[in-house]
Amino acid sequence: MSAIRVVIADDSRVTRDVLRTILTRDGDVEIVGEATNGLEAIELARRLSPQLITMDLTMPVLDGLGAIEEIMHTKGVPILVVSDRSHAETAYQALELGALEVMPKPTLESDDAERLLERVRLLSGVAVITRLRRRSLAQPLATRPVAPQNSEMAPRGFQYIIAIACSTGGPQALARLLNRLPANFPAPIVIAQHISHGFIEGMAQWLASLCILPISVGKHGERLKPGHVYLSPSESNLCITPHHRFQLQASQAEALYHPSGDVLLKSVAEVYGADAIGLILTGMGRDGVSGMRAIHLGGGQTIAQDEESSVIYGMNQEAVNAGVIHHIVALDDLPGRLMRAVRCTTHRQMPL
Template sequence: MKIGIVEPELAQREKLTRLVREKLGWQVLWEVSNGPAAVRRCLHQKPELILMALTLSGGEDGVTVTRNIMKDNPCAIVIITSAEHKSAGIFKALSAGALDAVEMPSDKADSIAHFLSKMKSVRTLVEDNEAGGASANKSASPIKKQTAQNADMLIAIGCSTGGPGAVALLLAELPADLPAAVVIVQHVDEEYASGMAEWLDSQIPMRTRIIQGGEKPEVGTVLLAKTNDHLVMDPTGRLGYTREPVENPYRPSVDEFFCSAGQYWRDKMMAVLLTGMGRDGGRGLLALRRLGYHTFAQNEASCAVYGMPQDAIQRGAADDIMTPQDIGQQLRDMIALPRHGGMMQGGRRL
């Protein structure tokens, strides 16, 4: 795999270069300390993956550089964080189009192992995305809808690269007293899930929290998957985690959650697939549409990465193809709510 490194400290650049070359056998195309240099290098020698620090030299941060690269010359970007720098900047970078985040490895064996495992997972996602979308005629495995105990309306959302920002735009259109539950499956490392829930809670009218496991979806609450295992719904309508199927590289998998919800959710549901790299979610979205649930996919122009929605659309899985804001407005209209959603600003609803 060919990579670029954007890191202001020489010692850290050398550490990352050494790890990916010696442990993974990857080729480092270039390494730079600042954003403008990274943007220029991408124009002339585009890598398959960029490892990027949040704090850079040269006056730009990793969020701005991520946004510029994804706009002009998109490729996979993983944000490299430090133990003392796990801030909202991470989720701003993920909203701008970064694929994931991982902590800068220390010299400890377990830290190095975690970093290498993350890199291998990222490679799988990048390669799967480059393989292209599925055939439009490819069908989902048939699933049988079964009875559950929870009768509330459910909005199921799946997303990956660029997801935090897209989700915030969508949910900003819905009120705090929404008479429905929202469950989100976002591809994000479990060490950042709690931070993402806190960040999203500050951006939208509804309250947001992570899913511990064993609870049912709650009216007026946004629930976010928190582990690297798959989020699924059980026959009682409760949410929990499972490692199976272990071979699925998307963790947590949108497909696994959508399909389990299709089996065990007995009342009204609407499902949304937003921006993301790879092909997760399309199979599950198609299964839900075949069960009669209304489905949405994000349109190409508003996506940070079009891979996941594109795959769903090619499968014929989406009833509507819209921007996140338009999806939010459509959900609100379908639930027959007045238009009084809004983004948070300074801790106050607009």
């Protein structure tokens, strides 16, 4: 088998040395070029036709966002953003432009080093398409929903709840899905997106800039509100108590997935039974399958993103093969499906 052809784009020689050492240690990755700025990255992408580019965001001459936009508009290449955690929100803007995933800069001995190599192997085989020039996102026209004044007096405040598990390709899918839900959406949405530590707040801010619904990272003891989107932190697993509040559980040291989709979905199934709606999106692995089974057995509705619209048809395929999915739905049809599931009558779409 021929080696995976990779271009590294980073203005730091030290970082390039670290990335080169990690990626070439097993012999199945070949570094065919190194760029020190965005313009060089564009030229190497055109001339060398790599199977993947690792892209820093803060570079001279032209930054990583500019390089990603130009590459994806001229000759699409799988791009993995390798960025400092302090640039988390900017990193998620890169996904909007066409990058596949974001992860922190690794050290030679860190767990992120193995994850980087794993991600390069996986993403180098993803088919990407050359994009049209970016359109500006429509700005929300409606006001954000107002929380009930006497929420503590209400035992619940909503009928249905939506629980989502996703991994690789998930942020892009979530942006397209959540951007199309209206301000009067009546159900809380809880999400377990596999993510590197230190990036979840940036992802929440990025999604919030695109959507009408309020989006935040779930906090221990926080009460769920209808029409609010909550992301699980990566360092802990998010659960829901019978009092409709969040509980953060410590993640096991040997856990494969951070955070765990199964833990979140199982708690939703246990508390809400037939009023639970489970959704499993694009991603690698089997996380979420047991959680979707719990929702299915509890009488709730289960939905999986279809293969054609998935970056990685993995988690969702496993759930389909396990026989725990009621509906297989294309990404662009998911907003309408969820609207019908929670009996929301207003559907105002915004282009993304």
